Amino acid sequence: MLELYHSGLTANSLKVRLTLAEKGLDYVSHFIDIHAFEHHRAAYLALNPDGQIPTLVHDGRPLTETTVINEYLDDAFPAPPLRPADAMARAGMRRFSKLVDEMLFPSVSMLGWQRRVRLTVKDLAPDALREMLARVPLEEKRDKWAKAARPEGFAAEELELSRRNIAFFVVRMEEALCEDGPWIAGADYSLADINALPFLYRLDLLAPGIVNEAETPHVVDWLTRIQARPAVIDTYSVSEEAPPRVGEAADGSLIPPA
């Protein structure tokens, strides 16, 4: 039996939900409200001591880290395969997934926290904030929450570096798609595409200075193709297991601050 502890339409939860959907795997859904900080509560920490979302539980054994979970799902449930059979293409898949984890994810995440996530902490009273921070298991994440809670949020130079990192990733991806393609790891749709999507979704609309027809036509085409996949449309839809994100309406548009 598969169980997923997740937060619906947030990027890291989408990564694993996409893989489960592409494989047509059934699972028991446990929604964790990260804006109520449920992932820092004892019940969840018993499952994942890092207090990170999501956690997959397979026959009672918990698995964490989305990139690792996704490759596990392809090891444990090989059909349909989401890794290329060729060793060199597989290495390309892993290299891109690593660049997503180490450069794209933290950069997109910081911009998302600046835009939305800090809405949930910026008005906490000092005592409530201290109490909340004290329960965050990982030092790095504690620092991130502390910065998000400042009136200005993250520093301007950090936000600029994040934008440069996203642009760097997109240029690399454009080169890869132009050289091989039509998917990131070559001929086959793979975990590299799934792992990248939650951080690039609708980026042609959100950041047209970075993703656009003139400079990154292959990335635009990739977005069009991947966003038309039935499993992707399903996974990104608001549903019982995936309510609208904080600060967003059901169609993904921003709700203006009151």
Place this chain on the structure above:
Amino acid sequence: MLELYHSGLTANSLKVRLTLAEKGLDYVSHFIDIHAFEHHRAAYLALNPDGQIPTLVHDGRPLTETTVINEYLDDAFPAPPLRPADAMARAGMRRFSKLVDEMLFPSVSMLGWQRRVRLTVKDLAPDALREMLARVPLEEKRDKWAKAARPEGFAAEELELSRRNIAFFVVRMEEALCEDGPWIAGADYSLADINALPFLYRLDLLAPGIVNEAETPHVVDWLTRIQARPAVIDTYSVSEEAPPRVGEAADGSLIPPA
């Protein structure tokens, strides 16, 4: 044909050389002198645009990123296997390798740069330093070299955070070895052990406050066992392809500054 562009006894080169040695694979060795900044020269950048060491070339096709290279070697040359057959153990192997890449490696690297690598840049004239920095392809690495070149090197709080990160990793590893073992991913010696070793080698001697018999007996035992493996002893020995590191004698002891 396999070719390895590497810098001998530096951690990331050791990671791949260990895997090649465990598998008994022959390769053409190309030594890159990182202290002469050969990895930022056009000849090397043609192979690896990131200017990172090492690069493996298999039948003319370059591969980068050590964790990805190591898993590629196990895909392309399956005997002897360096990944557990069980999917859950394999996920554990990948999770630990990821923690090495994202937490252990940057932390150990910063301390090593503070102790040794900056010896090669701290006396560069301002013009020579500017010229050298301008050739570093990755912004993150450029910043690291710029910090290393300052009279004091890295900031005290960064060095402290690195020490805390190493201690965090070691505690996690102690728990994993205690729960399963005798290797990081369980019963089988795997890439998780190889990927971690270059950042933990002799750590019981170098950092007895972090690795010691009283607090981390399983990590001490792991070090003893892995450092006795013939492939490990070979790979760590000074040889034609692996000269002593800058600032160190052939036995690994520090050369006092003149």
